[in-house]
Amino acid sequence: MTNLFKVSIYTILLVLPLLSAWAQECNCTNSFEIARNAYEKNYSLFKYKVTDENRDLYEAHSDIMFEKAKKTTNLNDCKVVLERWLSFFRDGHAYIMMSNDQNGEIYSEHIDLTENEFKSNYQKKSYDSNPLLGIWKNGGYTVAIIPSPQNNTKERDYVGVVLESSNPAWKKGEVKLEFNTVFGTSYDINYMMGDHSIKKTFGKQTDRGVLEIDDLSEWTKLWPEVENIKKQSEIELKYDQFHIAYVDKVPYLRLPDFYSVEPSYVDSLMQAHHDRIIASDVFIVDIRGNGGGSDGTYFPVLPYVLNGPIELPFNGFWLSEDNTEYLINAMAASKELTLDEYKQKDKKEYESFINNKGTSYFKGEGTWTFTTDTIYKGPKKVIILIDEGVGSSGETFVYRANQSDRVVVYGQNTAGVVDGFNGFPQDLGCLTAVFPTSYRAPDIATNPIDPYGIAPDVYVDKEIDVLSYAIEHMRRLLELDSTNE
Structure with missing residues (x-):
C-alpha cells in the first residue's frame, strides 16, 4: 500500500490553518450559508446522501433550518440549528464544534475540592x-x-x-x-x-445508588457505599481502561478507544499475557463504546484474531478544489514536511492529487490483500463484543476481524460511522464544521456501512449481560465442533 493510503480510517483533525478567507463574524445566517456551500462542494459522501430521489427532501429541510438560523442570535442555539441541519446526513464524522476563540461560550468553572x-x-x-x-x-x-x-x-x-x-x-x-x-x-x-459545551437535560435518582441522565448516561454511587447495590467486578471497575483480565479463566481484553494509547502499549499488554492467550480455547476482545481513533492501535491484536490474509477495499478521496488543497497540506504535515519538501519527496503522490482534481480518486479497483507478519495458532476462538457505540476505526477493526474463521461477533449493530473519513475543518466564523473528504471503499453506493453499522454474528439485546452470554454460547459452539469432528 502506498503512502497515499496509509492514513488511518478515522477523522484526522490535523493542526492546520483553517481557510481564513471564509472567516466571518459570529452570525448564524452567514455560518449556515458557508456550511451548506462547503458540504455541497466538499463533503465526500454528499452525492450518496443527497440523490435525485431525495433532493427535494434535502432542500426542504435546508430551507427550514436556514429560516431558524435567521432568527438565532445565541451561539449555542446556532450550533444546535447547524447540528439539526447536519442530522439529514446521519454521519458521525460530520459535526459542528465551537471555534477555539469562543471559550466564552464554553462552560468553565473550578471549585477547589479533593x-x-x-x-x-x-x-x-x-x-x-x-x-x-x-x-x-x-x-x-x-x-x-x-x-x-x-x-x-x-x-x-x-x-x-x-x-x-x-x-x-x-x-x-x-x-x-x-x-x-x-x-x-x-x-x-x-x-x-x-x-x-452545555447540554440541558433531565435526570432522576432511581435508587440510592443510581442516577439516570436522559439520553446520556447512568451514574453509579461509589461513596458512601450503598447497601444492596451489586459490587462492581474488576472488569466493570476498569471498563474505561486498557487491560486484560480473566473471566472463568478466559482471557478478556478491553479496548475502550483507539486514540488514547500508542500501539506499543497494546502490544505490551498482549505480550504480558501472550502464553495464556494462545493456549486458550476462547479469547474475548471487548470494544463496546469504542468510537475509534487510529487503526494502528489495534494492529498488535490482529495476530491473535486473524487466521490468514484478508481482503480490504481501496480507500479514495473526493478531490474537490478545496479538498485537494487541504489534503496536500494534511499529507505534508503528517510527514512533518513543508509543502515544497512534500512536492519534491513525494512527487508521485502529490501529482496523483493534482492530476485527479475534480474526481473521486481511488488508488485501485476492488480490494487489496492485507496480511500480518505473524499469525498465532491459538486461541481457538475469538469473541468480539460490540454495540452502537463502536464507530470509525472501531468498525474497521470489526470489518477486518470478522473475516477470520475463528471470530464470532456478539452484541448490537455498530454506529455506522466509517464510509467517510479524513476530516476537513471548515471555519464558519465562531463555529467550525467538520466533514469527511475521503471514502472507505469504491462500492459504498451499493454496500454502505453508514448509517446502520455492521451487524453482529449473534445479536444480543443490550439489556442482557452480553459477556456472560457470549462465553456460554461460545463454549456450546466448541462442544458442537468437537462432537462433529
Missing part, C-alpha cells in the same frame, strides 16, 4: 441527609456532588465536581454537572459535554 476534603465535610455538613450527595462514577469520570457553594451567584441547587477524569480535556475541580430540583429526586441538569 476527595479527602469531601469525605471530611460529609458528616460535618450533614450531607448524609440527601442521597444525591456523594461520590459518583460514569465511564472515565468520577465526581463529587455537593450543594452549590454559598458564595456562588448561579441559580442551582447542586454541582458535580470532577475528582478524577480519563479525559484530558477535564481537570480535577472542574464542574461537570449542575442540578436544579424539580420534585423529589428528579432534576433539571446542565451536563457539560466532553468539549465543555
Whole structure:
C-alpha cells in the first residue's frame, strides 16, 4: 500500500490553518450559508446522501433550518440549528464544534475540592441527609456532588465536581454537572459535554445508588457505599481502561478507544499475557463504546484474531478544489514536511492529487490483500463484543476481524460511522464544521456501512449481560465442533 493510503480510517483533525478567507463574524445566517456551500462542494459522501430521489427532501429541510438560523442570535442555539441541519446526513464524522476563540461560550468553572476534603465535610455538613450527595462514577469520570457553594451567584441547587477524569480535556475541580430540583429526586441538569459545551437535560435518582441522565448516561454511587447495590467486578471497575483480565479463566481484553494509547502499549499488554492467550480455547476482545481513533492501535491484536490474509477495499478521496488543497497540506504535515519538501519527496503522490482534481480518486479497483507478519495458532476462538457505540476505526477493526474463521461477533449493530473519513475543518466564523473528504471503499453506493453499522454474528439485546452470554454460547459452539469432528 502506498503512502497515499496509509492514513488511518478515522477523522484526522490535523493542526492546520483553517481557510481564513471564509472567516466571518459570529452570525448564524452567514455560518449556515458557508456550511451548506462547503458540504455541497466538499463533503465526500454528499452525492450518496443527497440523490435525485431525495433532493427535494434535502432542500426542504435546508430551507427550514436556514429560516431558524435567521432568527438565532445565541451561539449555542446556532450550533444546535447547524447540528439539526447536519442530522439529514446521519454521519458521525460530520459535526459542528465551537471555534477555539469562543471559550466564552464554553462552560468553565473550578471549585477547589479533593476527595479527602469531601469525605471530611460529609458528616460535618450533614450531607448524609440527601442521597444525591456523594461520590459518583460514569465511564472515565468520577465526581463529587455537593450543594452549590454559598458564595456562588448561579441559580442551582447542586454541582458535580470532577475528582478524577480519563479525559484530558477535564481537570480535577472542574464542574461537570449542575442540578436544579424539580420534585423529589428528579432534576433539571446542565451536563457539560466532553468539549465543555452545555447540554440541558433531565435526570432522576432511581435508587440510592443510581442516577439516570436522559439520553446520556447512568451514574453509579461509589461513596458512601450503598447497601444492596451489586459490587462492581474488576472488569466493570476498569471498563474505561486498557487491560486484560480473566473471566472463568478466559482471557478478556478491553479496548475502550483507539486514540488514547500508542500501539506499543497494546502490544505490551498482549505480550504480558501472550502464553495464556494462545493456549486458550476462547479469547474475548471487548470494544463496546469504542468510537475509534487510529487503526494502528489495534494492529498488535490482529495476530491473535486473524487466521490468514484478508481482503480490504481501496480507500479514495473526493478531490474537490478545496479538498485537494487541504489534503496536500494534511499529507505534508503528517510527514512533518513543508509543502515544497512534500512536492519534491513525494512527487508521485502529490501529482496523483493534482492530476485527479475534480474526481473521486481511488488508488485501485476492488480490494487489496492485507496480511500480518505473524499469525498465532491459538486461541481457538475469538469473541468480539460490540454495540452502537463502536464507530470509525472501531468498525474497521470489526470489518477486518470478522473475516477470520475463528471470530464470532456478539452484541448490537455498530454506529455506522466509517464510509467517510479524513476530516476537513471548515471555519464558519465562531463555529467550525467538520466533514469527511475521503471514502472507505469504491462500492459504498451499493454496500454502505453508514448509517446502520455492521451487524453482529449473534445479536444480543443490550439489556442482557452480553459477556456472560457470549462465553456460554461460545463454549456450546466448541462442544458442537468437537462432537462433529
